[in-house]
Amino acid sequence: MKLKINGVERQVAADWQNENLLTVLREHFGLTGSRFSCGIGQCGACLVHVDGIPMTSCLIPVSEVVDKDVLTIEGLAAEDGTLHPLQQAWVDERVPQCGYCQSGQIMQALALLQNTPQPDDADIDRAMSGNLCRCGTYTRIRKSIKKAALVMKEAG
């Protein structure tokens, strides 16, 4: 059983083939940036992209993503460490408080900008309302998405 994670092909060992994708990412491959929070796809802390589609990895059996492309928060920055414009905007606006949900927030925002490069407030509400942040960093998330959208537009 293999899947491609952040561009690298990975083999899932036999002991881990009955787990969900989140568990395999975290416990088997040590990619702990995607996080467990609700376990029922209600909060978005575990959000990753599977073949470009945002999905809550706590709900997906790993067997369902065999041979698919999985993108996690660890795969977002460039190899030289340059942050993705979304990540940079998150730093510039000093979004995170406790930070636990922010990987999922950024991955959801990435999906939003891929579909809607210049989102308005209603677009952001629609796309982001499944990603909970108990600390309440929403106003800064909103600002960062708009900022990153501008940066990405200017960069073409």
Next chain:
Amino acid sequence: MVQLTRRNFLIATGWVAGGVTVLYTLRNRAVAVAPTIIIPNKESGAAWVQIRSDGSCLMYFTRVEMGQNANTGLAQIVAEELNIELEDIEAVQPSTSDIAPIAVTAGSMSLTAFSRPTAMAAATLRESMRALAAVKLGESLSMILDDAGGFQTADKRKVSYADLVDKDSVMVEFDDTKPSPALYTFDPQRSKKQVGRDATPIGIRGLVTGAAVYTADVPMQGVLYGRAIKPPVRSARITSLDTSGVAETSGFVELVRQGEFVGVVCKTPSALDAAMSKINVTWDLKIPINQDEIDRLIDVDAEMADGDLEHVLQDEAHRKDADWLIDLRFDVQTQSHAAQEPRAAIARFGDGSGAHKLEIWTGSQDPWGMKRFAAMDTGLSEDDVVVYAKRLGGGFGGREHYEVERDAVILARAVKRPVKVQWTRKDEFTASRCRPASAHRLRIATDDAGNLSDWWYGYITGHVVFSRERLPGWLLPVARLAGDMGVVKGALAPYSAPHQRVEYKDVDLPIDLGVWRSLNGAPAIFAIESAMDELAVQQGMDPVDFKIAQMKGKQPRLQVCLERVREMSGRRSLPHGSGYGRGFACGIFDDRSFVAVSADIHVDEIAQEIKVLHMCCVQDVGMAVNPDQLRAQAEGNMAWSVGMALLERFEVADDEIKSSNYDNYAIVRMSDMPSVDVEVVDQPSIPPAGAGEVALVAGPPAIANAIRNATGFRALRLPIAFADISS
């Protein structure tokens, strides 16, 4: 002159490998920064700051990090005192073996209690380095002037910190009974470089790349997965236990029963879920768990009709039979912490080869407390236990107890392997110790001029700090007699009346209770600010003018907040049309933190919803060490205000806690979140006070008062539903 000595203590703990370290002992201020359970003694210094032999600065974080970014503020203070940049500081979250015990991170006390000791430690270090510079440059001490990263003379001979230290270890002993060196941080005349600027929180990059390490992220060779059954309340006892089929689960390792503790260890998380689902427990609850029972226990009217409440906070010429213009009861709901990270712990028992027999990784607000309890629990000596404090994915008062740590310790000991325990979301809702429900009766009368003459406020709430199972049973009655400091937060109004009585009673409720952001502050101030708003409206007065008038000039800082928030909110006009309203509220937290909030809301008849459109917040917590992070905390508190006023509804019924996940306990989402403007009142000459839970006291009543303004409906019960208004 500062005394330079060596200390074996720090060498033993690996602190000193060359360089200059401050061993700073807290004597006068021991109480303020003492952990809940460990008072530092004369021998236990707190070594927090060090110039290492390469001239770089190492700072141990004295606070547990849970999003409040207090450590960044403290690092700004160190940078200010040492004339270095924030980037020059290597910040490390210490284990319990790295430094002497430090207080629990709670109560928004981090900057209040630690800013001065941190400044003194860093300033002492700076002055010690200055003495070394004087020797090196052959000048008298007074000729050695500050320079970035070191010192210089008037004729520009420079010496850096790196030039002044060598491989010899130097310990500087200092304590707060000695004369303080000049503290740059607290000099209001000084133009500051680090303190007072919007510094980016240390470690933020890891939070946007996924590299930050919370407890469950700690890599651990050979780790197993464990969990224990959580009872509906901690006082429940098992009446029957059926574990048939558990041991047959694929991946099963061990079932552990120890009194009321029932836990399982498995090889993978899914095996653990499967095994846990096979356990059937019935409980003897001893008390029924339902909302009617809670309502009965907090029935403030029934209790006040019977006579005085148990505790009296204020009693001045009280008149029971005044001509009450306001006589309202406010009910505030139970709320859960619902932190995004379900708590986790990893425990590992050593084979005897390492320095510690038991290692624990946990995101606890009280690492030294965890160490002590783990030692008591296992019979090990405290020296044999080390706790590695990890970042918390939200605390809010709910992470102070030895619980998930205990789960991990018991299970790891049973299987002789490292065990990771992470609570389920349902465990979190069941066992996080809620903010208690409360009921408040407020009566207000005025004199002929319309000023407050009589104020009679009585309330009943569940316990907060001295809740059941938070203290040993024998200690509870004694502690409760002395008064629960969590229960009285916010109860004294900032308004003056010649005849006043404030009384309360705190009671056991059938669910587990504890500390939750602002403690009783938000519930009490919701009642007070709603009642004052209602009185103003009924008298045809502007609520802001009326409140300021009734402060009688005795609350200048609060008054400024209220005046400024009115001005701020006025920059944006309310949309035309029906259902729009604006409300104001203000409050004081811990006598030191002042806040005023405005809320613009829309009661939307078509969508059948109450929407908070915009909030303004003006906050004065003294010196603004990092204004941006003060704003961040205020923004978060506005989100919590919307949740408390409109959304969060903790359900108990049928002897169960029904709220179990985010699908049946709503917290604020992006679409619920209003736009927010925050203004920070900087007071460079007033030491910083807490900011983590201040604005939450004024947000909910501002929203309720806005609904009153829009519709005429006075909310007497939280959370407020659209249906409440139309009915």
